Amino acid sequence: MSDILLRGQGITRRWGGLVAVNDVGLELKRGEVHAVIGTNGAGKSTLINILSGEIPPSAGTVQLLGQDVTAWSQPRRARAGLGRSYQRTTVYPGFSVLENCRLAAQARTPRPWHWWQSAQHCDASLGAARQAAQRAGLADVLSRPAGSLSHGEKRQLEIAMCLATAPQVLLLDEPLAGMGAEETDRMLALLAALKAQHAILLVEHDMDAVFRIADTITVMVNGVVIFSGAPAAVRSSPEVQAAYLGGH
């Protein structure tokens, strides 16, 4: 199998007269963090929503593991190996950390609708949940309610919930939003550890972090890709500097 796990081609999304995303193409490879940057309204979140199946594209195709998944629903894409996190924290605050991860893992179990056996006896989902929490650095807080975690820990839990679904591709929408320096370092270390086994798409506003972690950076302005390449090439691109970075 090719190392390209997710491919988007000619992705376009129109909202009436507004073109939010226009003819965008990108490839996500295993072992690579691919960052998408751009000002507010550049179309980054729309792009991630289209890739994850949350909204359909007006035109273009999405391929996951070599299969055309453009017409697939979001849950079907998730079960096929596409994990995503959101800008706003979407953990289940009343559930424990372990239960958050277990519920995410449950979607991949053979009978996620099983109705007579206690969920606490589902070894498959519990095992996957513990493993995911450990990988995300949450092994010590498994029994704590998710609502009582710090902001950084909640963002880690978001990643852990993605990992519990055994994804090949991770689409991460601003995982560093609202984090302090220490929490950012911890999250970047986590992403660096994850990229060996996953293809990661990172939508992020923290430019220092993006340039530290990304292997490829795609720059979007007004729904259009104006540049895509290695961080050094992006940094030296005059059009990127003019449009976005402001001489970063």
Next chain:
Amino acid sequence: MTGMSDQTPKAMFVALCLGGLALYPLAAGSYGLDLVTKIMVYAIFALSLELLVGTTGLVCFGHAAFFGIGAYAAVLLSPESDAAELGWLLPASVAAAAAYALCVGALSLRTQGVYFIMVTLAFAQMAYYIVHDTPLGGGTDGIYLNVKPVLSVGGSTWLNLDGALTIYGFTWACLVAVFGFLGLLLRSRFGRALAGIKANEQRMRATGFSTYPYKLAAFVISGAIAGLAGFLFGVKDGYVNPELLSWHLSGAVLIMIILGGLGHLRGALVGAFAFALLQEFFKSEAIFGAFARHWHLGLGLTIIASVALLPNGLIGLVGLPALWRQRLLGKARGAAASGEQA
């Protein structure tokens, strides 16, 4: 999920309630027996709505339709002058309610929020007017059940629901079975998925759950249990009328689960008892004299006060002293801190 030690007092409370209800006929007169039978029917009805509202986060405002269909099916399917066999009448009545729930759920679950509330209300009103305005439901006069159903095995009658004590016992058994079934369901993977849908449906879809079939299944199960409650109500009274499908009853059952404490099965149980007993209290002419005619006012004010003062419902009463102590301590600490700053 909460641990076993957290669950034990709650399970004991439920066991005590159900045990007390099992022993109640030993001390009760005929009025009390009839009243508590009615309350247990309401408790089953409230449990059915709790599955939708408290567990799945779907506020259905047309639940009386399923209750009424269960009741009407029991009467309409019974022979005119002979006892129907309970073995098929009960499943048929429950199936009728479940079938209507499947139709309503399949369409209404395409909507969300206030639209869902209004669509479920609209479907319930459609059912209401079908029994109200057509010969099928006997119009406003309703229909009588002439002979109560029986359970026969090998030609001999094992159970005849004609007696007050028998219908009490049968209703109690149904209440225990429904409570046990829902308890099992909520702890299962299916139940946890419903809880996840209530907490954050978007996240559930992103993790790979197609949420629509889960919600539809919950809707049908809920409608079937409401149909069971309606069946028991129709058989107990031997009479059904369109009011059993009215929006007033949909509102009343919603109030029961809010009053008891949303998100907990025992809340539905407590809420049904509290609502019905408050209703009896404010209707009592012995206590309120002529003002008893305005019982809605007293009941309404009490419910408003309960909801305002008890955000977790009546079952939250247990933790209330600790909550107040915590708040008082917090205020005292705040005052001390501001004193030090000054």
